[in-house]
Each structure stands twice: as C-alpha cells, then as structure tokens.
Amino acid sequence: MALALCTPFAPSNAVAKSSVIKIGEVNSYKAQPAFLEPYRKGMELAVQEINDAGGVSGKKLELIIRDDNGNPGDAVRVAEELLSRERVDILAGSFLSNISLALSDFAKQKKVFLLVGEPMTDRLTWNGGNEYTFRIRPGTYTQTAMLIPEAVKLNKKRWAIVYPNYEYGQAATAAFKQLLKEAQPDVEFVVEQAPPLGKVDAGSLVQAMTDAKPDAIFNALFGADLLKFVREGNTRGLFDGREVVSLLTGEPEYLDPLKEETPDGWIVTGYPWNGVDIPQHESFLKAYQARFKDYPRLGSVVGYSMMHAIAAGVAKAGTTETDALIQAFKHLSLDTPFGPITFRSQDNQSTMGTYVGRTKKKDGKGVLVDFMYIDGTDPAFHPSGDEIARARAKN
Template sequence: MNAPRSAPVRLLAASLVLAASTVFAQDTIKIGEINSYKALPQNLVPYRQGWLLAQEEINAAGGVLGRKMETIFRDDNANPGDAVRVAEELLTREKVELLSGVTLSHVGLAMADFARQRKVFFLASGPLTDKVVWDNGNRYTYRLRSGTYALAASVVPEAAKLKKKRWALIYPNYEYGQAAAAAFKENLKKLQPDVEFVAEQAPPLGKVDAGAITQAIADAKPDAIFNALFGADLIKLAREGKTRGLFEGREVVSLLTGEPEYLDPLKDDAPSGWIVTGYPYANIDTPEHKAFLAAYQKKYNDYPRLNSVVGYATAKALAAGIQKAGSTDTEKLIASFKDLQFTSPFGPVVFRPQDNQSTLGIFVGRTAIKDGKGVMPSGTYIDGSKLQPSEEVIRKLRSNAS
C-alpha cells in the first residue's frame, strides 16, 4: 500500500493540474457558432464544411496569436429563444470567447440583441435582414454576408435594362420578403420612373398556393416578374409556373435562385434565362476562388455551395480580426473590426466602420439548363460597397445603435 501523501504534496499536485488545464485552455481560441443545422441542412452542411476547411488552414499555418482555433457548433432549432439559451450556455459553460453564426433573420435579430445585453462580440455570418446592422444594430454586432437591400439593389440595373413597364412581385410575407420587395421597387423607380407594379403576391413562408399565385399573376398581365421566394416555395412556383406557361415571353428577376442550394433541388424543372443572384462556382476565374475551389473539392470530393463560401469567409474574418486585435477581448475586437480587411474566396473584403457590414459582394447572372439540371453558368461580381444606401440614410437608420 502506498503511504498517504502529505498536505503540501497534495497541494502541489493540485496546483500542477490547475496549471496544466490553464495552459491547455490557452492553447485554443474557443468560438461559439450557432446555426439552424437541423432546419436548413441544404444550406448548413456546406456552411460547416466551408468553416472547417478554413479552420484547418488557419491552424495548419500556426493558428491565431499562436493558438489553435476551436469551434463549438450548436443548433438553434430555427428558434430565437433557443438561440439565446444556447448562446448563454456557450459563454458560461463552454467559456467561448466570442460568438458567430446564424442564417435565419429572426434568429439573427435575437442574437444581436443578446450580444448587446451581454456585451460580447458577435459576427453574424448570414442573416439577410438589414436590421441586424441598421435599425437594430449595435457596436457588438458585425455581419459578413450582404443583406436584403444589397440583394435587391444588385439586380435592379439588369431589370432596368429590360425596359419593361408592368411588373408583378412575388415574395414571402415576412421581414426578408417585404424588405426585398420594397428595396426593389424603390431602386427600380429611380432608374425607371414610369415603371408600374401591377400585382403583388405575398404568401406566408412555407405555405405557398402556387396555383392561385400563378393565376393571379397571369391575370395581371405583367411584362416582367420579380421573385423573392426560395427553397420549397420556389420549387412550387417554378414548377407550377412552368406547367401553366407563366414565364413564357416574360422576363423574371429572382433573388437567391442562382445559388446551388436552391437550383439543385429543382433538377430539370429549374428555370432557364432568369436574371438571378447566385454562385457560378465553376466559372469564377480569380486566384482566390480557384484556390478555395481546389481545396474544397480535395477535402470533400464535392463542389461548394454559396454557404460554403459564407462559412469559410466567416472563419477567415474572425481569424483576421483576432490577429489584428491581438486579443479576444470584446472591446479590442470591436475596434479591430472597424475597417478590417481580409481575403475571401471572392477577393478582398472590408468591414465598413459606418455600419459594421462587410463588403462581401454578390454575383448576378442568368440561369440555364445543363445536363438536365439548373445552373448559373456565369455572373458579374458586384462589390458589396456599391450596393448600399447613402451615408445619410445609414446614419439615420443607426441613430439608436448602442
């Protein structure tokens, strides 16, 4: 039997264990990532893959500030309340040093408010509502992906070139859809003052009666259609509209439709010739994207989706921001992200100091059918800095930012 250790020996052993655990904790920078993994697998499996690829590259290059990046992923169940609860657990139990993530707009707004209340840095990766950085913006919250206003503004020049006078609008009846329709109308009227909006269909999200919508739009006899439906709602509209000939002889301008996440499920029912925002991954001829595409395909034996880019770029932005700050201290991160520059698969990106929004841009092009499936074969990249309202408008929107 071993002799019992004396109190000083036990105290020394405990101190060594504590010191070892402290050193281990300091070896990693823990990031809490919250997203709707179960609700949106078509978006967030690619997102997580892109994030992990970036993290692998960052750590292989020596990490950040000499520490490895470690990400703790949690599901928000597409619910704002669950997101806030998980965020609190990540801070208190997992001891993460900052928060990131979110795809759904209503969850993004809840997380931005949580960041403000808890005074913790939060990089929103993909919620489209501009309230995250404008009306409800705060100094703790930054956003990577361009929002609804920029999406709508990106397609307006192409819409104006069509010189179509009578437009119909289709959009989901919640924050994203309402804001998209309003921004499209506002910006198109500036370029084409005589435009008329002859019909609007705003079904509840996920409850599209495609037959009724198609008939109502056809009855209005528009020259062109603006669409902001996505996912399952887009599939119903595209198939019903194709069956009934709604799109024959009519131009369609559609947000998000050129993203592989939404084109792939349509297969040969995908629309051809629509003007869309999206991701022509096979034909982006820049060194940054070629390197990303090759690395992604090598690691996953699959092509990236737009959310792959969003996840990858979010992780890279965090690494750049922490490196510049020299710390994960909240106040230092807030300062470092002002005018932060980093390289994304789409090229250089800057976080704008006036509204905490990054300049990650948007591709605009037309859809086509190739080998029995929908594709976006090419697109023009528009830098996000060119798709924002005036400085005066942004100042007014952020007048209550805290």
C-alpha cells in the same frame, strides 16, 4: 481537425490566457440543411487551414456548434449556454433574419462580439444595428440594388412580385419597388403575393399572378418554396414570354434542386462555383474538393470566410476581449474566395459582393451564365454614409 459539438473547457476570454480560441456557432441546421451543411463544411475547412498553420498567436480555433431549431427563443437560449457553460470567446452564425436579430440583441445585452454570416436583413447593420454585431454577406437592400440595373434594361412596365412574408422578403420587396420606381417612374406593381415562409400554396399563387397579366416578375422565394413556385409556374405557363428577376435563385443551394425544371433566362444573384477564375477562389476550390469530394456552394464560401475573418480579427486585436475585437474589425481587411473584403466602420458590414447572371438549363441541371461580379465596395448599391449614420443613431 474534428470539430467539437460539445466539449467542456476551462473558462477563458483572452488569447493570452487560453490554449484555444472558442467560437460558439448558432444556426438552423435542421431547418435549413441545403445551405447550412455546405456552410458548415466551409467553416471546417477554414478552421483546419488556420490550425494547421499554427492557429492565431499559437492558439488553435475550437468551434462549438449548436442548433437553434429555426426558433429565435431557442437561439438565444443556446447562445446563453455557450457563454455561461462553454465559456466561448466569440459568437457567430445564424441563417434566418428573425433569428439573427434576436442574437444581435442578445450580443448587445451581453456585450459579446457576434459575427453573422448569412442573414440579409438590413436591420443588422442599419436601423437596428449595434456595435457588437458584424456581418460577412451583403444585405437585402444591397443585393436587390445589384439586380436593379438589369431590371431597368428590360424596360417592362407591369410587374408582379412574390416573396416570403417575413423580414427578408418584406425588405427585398420594399427595396425593389423603391429602387425600380426611382429608375423607371412609369413602372406599375400589379400584384403581390406574400405566402408565409415554408407554406406556399403554389397553385393559387401562380393563378393570381397569371390573372394579373404582368410583363415581368420579381421573385424573392427560396428553398422548397422556390421549387414549388417554379414547378407550378412551368406547368401553368406563367413564365412564358415573361422576364423574371429573382433574388438568391442562382445560388447552387437553390438552383441545384430545380434540375430539369430550371427556367432559362432568369436574371438572378448567385454563385457560379465553376466559373470564378481569381487565384483566391481557385485555391479555395482545390482545397474544398480535396477534402469533401464535392463542389462548394455559396454557404461554403460564407462559412469559410467567417472563420478566416475571426482569425484575422483576433490576430489584429491580440485578444478576444470584446472591445478590442470591435475596434479590430473596423476597417479589417482579408482575402476571401471572392477576393479582398473590408469591414466598413460605419455599419460593421463587409464589402463582399455578389454575382449576377442568368439561369440556364444544361445537361439536366441549372447553371449560371453570362455572370459578372458586382463589387460590394461600389457606393451605388448602398445608402449614403449620412443615411446609414442617421439610421444607426436611432438605436
């Protein structure tokens, strides 16, 4: 099925009154193509599978996509257009944390259901979370917490930190410092570098970190910023004899561009697409490669899982009415390429987990080795239920 970018259609809000279920998807395709093109392919594959199987209660899914230009104001504007002009039943999408927060607030104001895929900000689900917003991917705190056991094993005292200076990077750094300090009280954070997103001065950044003489490094940069950091760090020997713990770097979207510059041995979160051997992933991988003649990235898994979650939620609710969808998504369970997940009722967050492993340069490109899947159901990687309840009660 070809996915519509802009297709006029009669207004509808309930499955029983419409021949299609219209999903309005808002994202930063122009600003973040490395992640979002595979993500879009994952959505397309899921929509095709769902519709080929008869849709949801006999109704086909229709995806209507808008680009937000990497700007929160534009995201809200196009979301409003999707609701008022296209009469979509459900909103979905977003990539950058600041945009997701703007869309979440919009969903709350308009009382419309929103399923977020990629953004990791904990304000979507905890302090700042609202009943209208649900999320597929684990948040910043959770993914950082999943790296902490490996960081503690290193037994390094002096740490340098580098992160993009916006909500995601700030939250990742706060979580890393808090959790590592709790596990290893004698740890020191000797230098922090926080360049604006997309504006890394890699030379001065790497020099400042080198001058601090850290024993180990925590990195939260991604995309083009990560490539610049790695290139300059390799040139200046920053990583020689130093352990690096790095959020997101093992995702193919960010690992692939490093190619020959891939550093060996970084401890990272990521996605070893060719090493996941559970049946759900094998089926997804076969279908994805058959359709796109390419291997999936993490974005592919997120987009694919989002559409299947929407289909499962609408089927359970029997309608696309917002209140019914909210109730249906609480405790909603479904299979994904990473195995079964459930949406937690206390914070609207799915239990999807994360792979943690080490980077390795092999045949001129970066791969993830020595990896393990960290299950998102493990309470060790989340605040307690009482802490989450208190955070959400502040809204």
